[in-house]
Amino acid sequence: MASSPKRSRLRVDERRRQLLELATKLFAERTYDEISVDEIAQAAGISKGLLYHYFPGKRAFYVAAVRHAARQLLDETDVEMAPGSLPDVGAMRRGIERYLAFVERSSTAYAFLLRGGMAADAEVQGIVEETRQAFLERMMAEAGAVGDPARLRTALRGYIGFVEAASLDWLEHRDLSRDELAELMVNACVSLVSSAL
Amino acid sequence: MASSPKRSRLRVDERRRQLLELATKLFAERTYDEISVDEIAQAAGISKGLLYHYFPGKRAFYVAAVRHAARQLLDETDVEMAPGSLPDVGAMRRGIERYLAFVERSSTAYAFLLRGGMAADAEVQGIVEETRQAFLERMMAEAGAVGDPARLRTALRGYIGFVEAASLDWLEHRDLSRDELAELMVNACVSLVSSAL
Numbered sequence: 001m002a003s004s005p006k007r008s009r010l011r012v013d014e015r016r017r018q019l020l021e022l023a024t025k026l027f028a029e030r031t032y033d034e035i036s037v038d039e040i041a042q043a044a045g046i047s048k049g050l051l052y053h054y055f056p057g058k059r060a061f062y063v064a065a066v067r068h069a070a071r072q073l074l075d076e077t078d079v080e081m082a083p084g085s086l087p088d089v090g091a092m093r094r095g096i097e098r099y100l101a102f103v104e105r106s107s108t109a110y111a112f113l114l115r116g117g118m119a120a121d122a123e124v125q126g127i128v129e130e131t132r133q134a135f136l137e138r139m140m141a142e143a144g145a146v147g148d149p150a151r152l153r154t155a156l157r158g159y160i161g162f163v164e165a166a167s168l169d170w171l172e173h174r175d176l177s178r179d180e181l182a183e184l185m186v187n188a189c190v191s192l193v194s195s196a197l
Numbered sequence: 198m199a200s201s202p203k204r205s206r207l208r209v210d211e212r213r214r215q216l217l218e219l220a221t222k223l224f225a226e227r228t229y230d231e232i233s234v235d236e237i238a239q240a241a242g243i244s245k246g247l248l249y250h251y252f253p254g255k256r257a258f259y260v261a262a263v264r265h266a267a268r269q270l271l272d273e274t275d276v277e278m279a280p281g282s283l284p285d286v287g288a289m290r291r292g293i294e295r296y297l298a299f300v301e302r303s304s305t306a307y308a309f310l311l312r313g314g315m316a317a318d319a320e321v322q323g324i325v326e327e328t329r330q331a332f333l334e335r336m337m338a339e340a341g342a343v344g345d346p347a348r349l350r351t352a353l354r355g356y357i358g359f360v361e362a363a364s365l366d367w368l369e370h371r372d373l374s375r376d377e378l379a380e381l382m383v384n385a386c387v388s389l390v391s392s393a394l
Contacts, residue, residue: 157362
């Protein structure tokens, strides 16, 4: 007897998830143009036709992988600070360390998404913007109701730009250790937030 | 008698400069796609054919206008701080005020270049990156030989990301005055640089 629609749906979802994990790894270290659909199918051990069954095309697969990676980044950096606890330097440091671990693991993808050939793709830009917005809302909640909300939001939005630019600089030069960079980012956050209040 | 080659060369240069000034104004408030070559020629009071004599096509014209605007931004914000004078808050504030005046005047172009459809054009991205690099070198010179150069460079590169992200947030929300934003940016620079040293 054929498997029930529900079981088969679960299998499709699980297969999609596995393919996204694979894509996230493949696209982490090489750019969109460097990876062919053939290579993805081969790495997954399935036919190109079956891959197209899960994702209608290479771009759709890539966009899904970016969305998957963005969710991973948000999950991994969620160190569950209590509301109003932003100056909890230990938790902030753990969050930043996990962010930098992600940046290091996905160095090519990170630079490619923020500065490279996909920066003009509206859907990809939308995911990048939504991720920034999620970080902003998390930090606003952690900061709690302190000071002028417009000043705080502007400063935190600026801080996200700081983290991105400093991360890109680090990937380019690699003349600070990851720990040194994390420390610089923690200090920057503390001093930026207190200077904005 | 026809004008000498030298005089005619000067006229060509002057005409190109005038066209770039015009393009900078046109593209400051509307995006690349919103402006046609016809409109540029009409605003310049010349034929489309003559416009193509100065610039081989719309994209080349646009790239030249971006380069022109980037040079303007660097010139206008050059408040001539003495080397080693980075904590000169007054001069820093003047530089930041001029930067924000440029951002306000060129709001559409600013957002379009950093986040929009041209962010993937390699030549345009090259100009944006060169401009960031010029700001970085200026700030490194102003900071002088203090602390660890790698830490200082990373912090200043991050600060440029801060300024860009905070400026984009400001253009989107407009819930701080330009003066309030300038003050926030000055405080951020002082606290970032001192936290990185």
